[in-house]
Amino acid sequence: PDLETVRFKVLNRTDKYEIREVEPYFIAETTMPGKTGFDFNGSSESFNVLAEYLFGKNTSKEKMEMTTPVITSRTRSDGERMEMTTPVITKKVENQDKWQMSFVMPSKYGSTLPLPKDPSVRIKEVPRKVVAVVAFSGFVTDEEVKRRELRLRDALKNDREFRVKEGASVEVSQYNPPFMLPFTRRNEIALELEKKEE
Numbered sequence: 699p700d701l702e703t704v705r706f707k708v709l710n711r712t713d714k715y716e717i718r719e720v721e722p723y724f725i726a727e728t729t730m731p732g733k734t735g736f737d738f739n740g741s742s743e744s745f746n747v748l749a750e751y752l753f754g755k756n757t758s759k760e761k762m763e764m765t766t767p768v769i770t771s772r773t774r775s776d777g778e779r780m781e782m783t784t785p786v787i788t789k790k791v792e793n794q795d796k797w798q799m800s801f802v803m804p805s806k807y808g809s810t811l812p813l814p815k816d817p818s819v820r821i822k823e824v825p826r827k828v829v830a831v832v833a834f835s836g837f838v839t840d841e842e843v844k845r846r847e848l849r850l851r852d853a854l855k856n857d858r859e860f861r862v863k864e865g866a867s868v869e870v871s872q873y874n875p876p877f878m879l880p881f882t883r884r885n886e887i888a889l890e891l892e893k894k895e896e
Contacts, residue, residue: 702765703873704802714853715830717860717891722826724811725769725800726751728818732797736770736838744799751819752801756812762804767871767886769800770838829869829888830854830862836880843870846887860891 706718728747732740745768752762803811803821811821832850836842847868854862866889873884 702763702804703767709828710859712853715832715850717828717830719828720826722823723805724803724807724809724821724823726803726814727798727800727820727822730770730797730799736840736843740797741770741799747816747818748799748801751814751816755815757815758812760812762807765802765804767802767873769802769869769871770797771800771869772797772867828860828891830860830891831886831888833884833886835883835885837883838870838872838885843868843887847889850887850889854889854891859894861894863890863892866890
């Protein structure tokens with residue numbers, strides 16, 4: 699789709715993955731209900747919460763443009779606390795992975811984004827980072843993500859310059875609306891990297 703997206707530059711490309719340096723960007727994110735990352739109901743509920751924020755459910759009633767991609771990532775629930783825009787009590791879910799969905803915010807706002815009215819929506823800045831990316835088409839399922847993540851981690855063991863950052867969890871980017879045909883869909887998985895020690 700012809701929408702604003704995250705800015706990056708390609709540092710290296712192999713037949714198995716692409717390494718990108720991604721510029722900082724802001725996201726609006728929410729934690730998804732449900733056990734899996736790609737359960738349809740959980741996904742559409744989260745998508746709608748974020749879309750409402752984007753289309754005016756915010757403190758300045760501002761309607762913002764849609765961007766791509768929609769990013770889904772798993773976060774380990776080790777009680778990490780994030781900066782909140784409103785007081786929210788974070789309850790730790792013992793030994794359970796949580797999935798989060800994020801919309802990339804239009805870059806023209808920078809840090810002046812209107813605040814969400816829904817306390818389940820958080821605004822965060824994602825700092826500059828280096829990631830390894832694999833693109834694929836079709837519908838995204840948890841099994842597909844797991845399979846591709848293992849293959850990518852395996853391929854990266856042989857990278858001369860980078861390794862997977864300690865504690866990095868997979869991020870899934872989806873670039874198309876749900877009604878697109880599977881073979882025309884563009885998806886990516888990404889893992890954050892760090893330079894290998896000399």
